[in-house]
Structure formats: C-alpha cells, structure tokens
Amino acid sequence: MANSKKKCCQCGNYFRNAEVIRTLIGMICNKCLSDRAIFSQDEPHKTIGRKTGKDTGKKKMPHRRNFGQIKSVPELIKLLTKCFNEFIRLRDTDENRAGTCISCGKWLVLGHFAEAGHFIPSTYSAVRFDENNVNLQCKRCNRHLHGNLTEYEEKLRIKIGNEPVDMLKTKKHNKVKWSVVVLEILIDQYKAKVKRLRKGKTL
Numbered sequence: 001m002a003n004s005k006k007k008c009c010q011c012g013n014y015f016r017n018a019e020v021i022r023t024l025i026g027m028i029c030n031k032c033l034s035d036r037a038i039f040s041q042d043e044p045h046k047t048i049g050r051k052t053g054k055d056t057g058k059k060k061m062p063h064r065r066n067f068g069q070i071k072s073v074p075e076l077i078k079l080l081t082k083c084f085n086e087f088i089r090l091r092d093t094d095e096n097r098a099g100t101c102i103s104c105g106k107w108l109v110l111g112h113f114a115e116a117g118h119f120i121p122s123t124y125s126a127v128r129f130d131e132n133n134v135n136l137q138c139k140r141c142n143r144h145l146h147g148n149l150t151e152y153e154e155k156l157r158i159k160i161g162n163e164p165v166d167m168l169k170t171k172k173h174n175k176v177k178w179s180v181v182v183l184e185i186l187i188d189q190y191k192a193k194v195k196r197l198r199k200g201k202t203l
Contacts, residue, residue: 008032010185028185076183083190084129085116090197092136097201102135102155103148110201117142119152119168126174129186132156132164 005014008029015029071079089110093099097110108114117137120127127133135156141148157165 028181071180073178073180073183076180076187077178080129080183080187080190081122083187083194084134087190087193087197088116088131088134089114089136090194090201091131093201095200099136101138101141102159103137103141103145103151105155106138106140108136108138113139115139115142117147117152119147119149119156119165120172121147124172125176125178127168127172130168130171132160133168135159 005016006027007014008027010028010032013029019030021028021030089099092102093108093110093114099108099114100106101108102117115137116134118128119133119135122128135152137147137152141152153165
C-alpha cells in the first residue's frame with residue numbers, strides 16, 4: 001500500500017523503507033541516487049579512436065548531466081548559492097522586476113542593489129538554503145547594517161507568521177553535511193525554478 005511506503009521526491013514512485021534514503025530535500029530512492037552518483041564509480045571508461053575505430057585505451061570520465069567536470073562540494077555550494085539567490089530575487093519581485101526590502105521597505109529593482117539577504121546567517125548550514133530564511137533585501141540593510149535584523153525579524157513574522165520564524169531559530173542548530181548528490185539535485189531544482197520565474201519578468 002502507498003501509505004506504508006515512502007515516495008521518492010525525484011521519480012515520484014513509492015518504495016519500502018529499505019529502498020529509500022532521507023535527505024535534506026526529502027526521500028530519494030536508491031535508483032535515483034545511483035543515477036546521480038554513477039560518475040563516482042572507479043571502473044575504467046575507454047574511448048574509441050575517431051579514424052581507426054579501435055580502442056585507444058584512454059580513460060574517459062563518465063558523463064555528468066549539467067555539471068561538466070566533476071566538482072567538489074565547496075564548488076557545488078558556490079554554484080547552488082548563485083542559483084538560489086537568483087531565485088529569491090526573482091521570487092520577491094514583480095513582473096516589472098521591482099520589489100521591497102524585507103527590512104526597511106525600500107523599493108528595489110533587480111540589478112540595482114537588490115540582494116538575497118539571510119535572516120539567520122548563511123554560516124548556519126541547516127538554514128542556508130531555506131526559502132523562509134532568505135528574502136529580497138537592499139544592499140545597505142544586508143551589508144552595511146549586517147542584515148538589519150531587528151526590522152528583518154519583525155517584517156518576516158508579518159510575512160510568514162510566528163511559527164515558521166521560530167522553527168528557523170530551532171532548525172539553525174541542526175548539523176548538516178552536504179553531499180555531492182544532494183547539492184546537484186538542489187542545483188537542478190533551483191535552475192528550473194529560476195527558468196520558470198524568468199518567463200514572467202521583463203528581463
């Protein structure tokens with residue numbers, strides 16, 4: 001029965017508990033994890049000579065969709081940060097690319113001192129990519145006023161409610177160890193979200 005199994009957040013199929021793994025983005029089945037992690041296998045990959053059609057004996061890295069050469073966790077975090085921050089800026093602005101700073105209420109336009117500002121600092125990995133924790137913010141509040149957090153919290157509670165804000169404060173203490181597979185999945189997801197949001201903007 002479906003309710004006695006776990007649904008994979010990638011393929012949408014249901015699996016027994018032993019066939020799925022809980023990650024930061026939800027339950028993922030072993031097959032989806034294997035498909036994304038296949039690049040890390042150590043078995044040799046050979047190429048064929050263009051002219052002779054013979055085995056050249058050279059090793060070739062397996063193809064990795066969307067990510068080119070193998071990247072380290074820090075490199076993937078940097079790429080995810082770029083995609084995630086762009087999503088936040090697009091999410092919090094209208095079709096004319098305008099929005100207001102979460103802290104001071106100043107009107108902002110994409111590309112003109114409009115930033116993605118964290119309520120709880122990004123040094124807390126458990127909430128670094130939490131959509132409730134990051135909102136459109138002006139450069140002055142985000143950088144010069146170190147987040148302007150008193151005003152930020154007041155406006156955030158109005159925007160999303162008291163319970164989600166309190167949950168962020170509790171969640172920040174969780175320990176998170178990023179993996180290549182989870183980071184790649186998140187990057188794919190936020191690239192898709194950015195693409196969808198761009199369609200409705202006057203860019």
